[in-house]
Amino acid sequence: MKRIVTALFVLNFCSTILYAQPIKQRLQQAVQRITADAKLKHAIMGFYVVNAQTGAVIYDYNGNTGLAPASTQKIFTSTATLALLGQNYRYTTLLAHNGSISNGVLNGDLLIAGSGDPSFGSWRYAGTHRDSVLAHISAVLRRKGITRITGNVVVRDTAFSYQPIPGGWIWEDIGNYYGAGTWGLNWNENQYDLQLKPGAKEGDTAQVIGTKPALQQVELLNRITTGKAGSGDNSYIYLAPYADAGFAEGTIPAGAGRFAISGAMPNPGRQFGFDLQQYLQTQDVAVNGTVETGWELLNNKQSIPAYTRVLDTMYSPQLDSLVYWFLQKSINLYGETFIKTLARNAGTTGTTEEGVALLRNFWQANGIEPSALKIQDGSGLSPQNRVTANALVTALQFARKQPWFDHYFADLPLYNRMHMKSGTIGGSKAFAGYHTSKEGIPYTFAIIVNNFDGPAQAVVQQMYTVLNELK
Template identity: 40%
Template sequence: MKRFLLLFLLPLFINSHAQTLQRRIEQAFQRLEKDPQMIYGTASLSVLNAVTGEVLFAGNGNTGLAPASTLKTITSATAYVLLGKDFTWETTLGHSGFVTADGTLNGDIIIKGSGDPSLGSDRYDKTKSALLLKRWTDALTRAGIKRIAGRIITDDRLFGTQTLPGGWPWQDIGNYYGAGPSTLTWRENQFDLIFKAGRVGETAVLLRTEPDMGYLKLVNEVTTGRQGTGDNVYAYSAPYSNTIYLRGTYGIDLKKTISASVPDPALDLAQHFRSWLKASGINAEVIRTARELESEKLPFQAATKILDSYASPSLDKIIYWFNQKSINLYGEHLVKTIAWKQAKEITTPDGVDVIKTFWSQKLGIDKNAMNIYDGSGLSPANRITTMSIVQILQSIKKEAWFSGFYESLPVYNNMKMKSGSISDVLAYAGYQTSSDGTPLVFSIIINNYSGSSSSARQKLFNVLDVLK
């Protein structure tokens, strides 16, 4: 009889707890919607049982909102599925022509990329720029090359000349977080600016760049801001330009390195490789990119001898940093690589369409619920529903690679979740186990809130605390 009563009461107990959790989530969400910061804004929250997929709560779950960087979770999941956790990008070093007895290469040195987002990055042991430049220099030395009579050519053609997704703001693209993808991305397509504050209202002195970017024209219009005003420095440039305008204010008490994006990463790589070779006693005068040669209708011969083939870190290691540090550049590389490996035209729109089509076919998500334009969430034109996000995140829980994906998510508010923020947008998406042991997956987004972002963020945390 006791066993019978236990079996009878247990479902009622579980259902009661589920209803209690649902009610608490609903009340917390209603408080958020009624908050003065949300008078002109829109909020959306979707929560599923992470194992069964049961909808525990959906507040405006089918309303498309700008997701900011929480979109990275969808790009990551799609890359895991379509590329595989062990996928790598290959970069080759070779030459055309022939090497004479005195060590002169009568031909070109050619570095050919395939879209490795980590080439020259400091985030991984083997990708650091100095290690790769030495590796390639040693390869030339082993081949007996002491002088290059031809050119150093960086072959950046695979990803085409459209380096930026449509809709990225002009104020973003000159800064490190707005760096666009290149077939030959180098050092994450960014460099550092070292400023020294002057008097308030007067010029903030640009002391140097790291590394040396002497081939670029930097127009410094930055002034010194008042104490406590912080970093309001923006770099303005265009793809393939050699001029960067630096504008805004640098707080008088600020001691911070500012990072800008590199307008032509393949050319930057050629510049630094030539300098490294010269320091190593190998002379090379002319550097060109394959894009330049094609635009000028100047032919060049492909490498007839490969001297080195370098493989990037595996995809799971790329995605770890992609989500941990929210590197927009990595997302755009993933989108173009997905298009490439699905035999589509290698463009951002084609890669995005592959992502939308895949999840539409796999989970039945309406493609109109995923109105996205990039892989990183930087575009303010992106719109996606929180219900779409949680359906995708719930579906991948059973995948063999899920542990790697889960590890890539940062921790905020003592919760494993990806954050997202652009102008007037805050968002979080991730996983949480409730106090009664219910595994949850959630996505929360607010758009067009008013007031401070720190205050709005705390109010989102107050809602998410109910899931604990």
């Protein structure tokens, strides 16, 4: 028994001595272990840690090396957007007309003017759900006594530039839900589900059951086949913005009764217009005309009808609520919308390039060199993005000093029992966030690994071993 007690004392003493090592030394040893792993033989890592309270640098390993940040880049966009627009900012969508109402007839066009609200039609909020939006518009028309519209449903989707996709996004991404572009009017997060039924055996062609919502004026060539049971989703949709034809290929697993893959709408304004027209018909509101979008009219060298009276203004949730989902679910659409919104609010035409320039200028004024932020978009999806771990920490430290920080801190996902944003893109994995040690020392950190070998999850576990030293 005495030997056991002695052994436990020695083990506890050694553990105490080990933990008593300076944090810098412990982090250095953890970094040495991870960088010696075969999976990181040809990789490069950036790691930067500061004392969140004092700003003192705790550890710096390639902290000023530009690396692909993936979705940790959302930290720059979300923080700057909250600072520049304010946490109470709301997007608006106007319901209007350009005619007169007489005996239940709107003699003119029904116009819906968007300002880029990324939550319009989103299922994440009760008030923005597509069914709620359609029912609300119908109720407004009913209150006005309108049962017939002689003109068209005109969707003004021109608040942003014609180009919905940032430069640098790859073809494999842009037809899928996470590669959805952003327009002056977004709908259902510009996402739809392609519903499929796998074949009886491996190699059989999967059957297309339909899309939800039903895509309008789009034809998809199905080249998806059945893979092995349990093989997961290995399929992609290839459908460009504004296109009316595309294709899907890859595999879905055998054994599933139904299987859905999510794609990006090629023209959300047009989709919304058709969805609204069809819904109004079910509510006994006839539309004599057709659906027109602002960009389609301009492309045909026609002017967009002006509205003479606003029937209703629909508001998005507050910006801090939008940022919650932006960070929690890493919704790229929200980031690209924020970038264009910053540009538009600054009086420009609402392009990604203008928004990125504004973002870099904002961070230069707040302590980040422009060369540390070589970015192409607002979400991190472009593989051309390069930022430093130091820059990520600087942005997070800026957020700590803002009146909305408590809300922002809660918006960050919880990974490894630490509040941090993650990022994943081909061969790259990153985390950036905050953690307070058991001694009560608050840390702000960023860790990025590029060009690792093997599955991302194995590298994640290695990165956790480094971050665990901050606990």
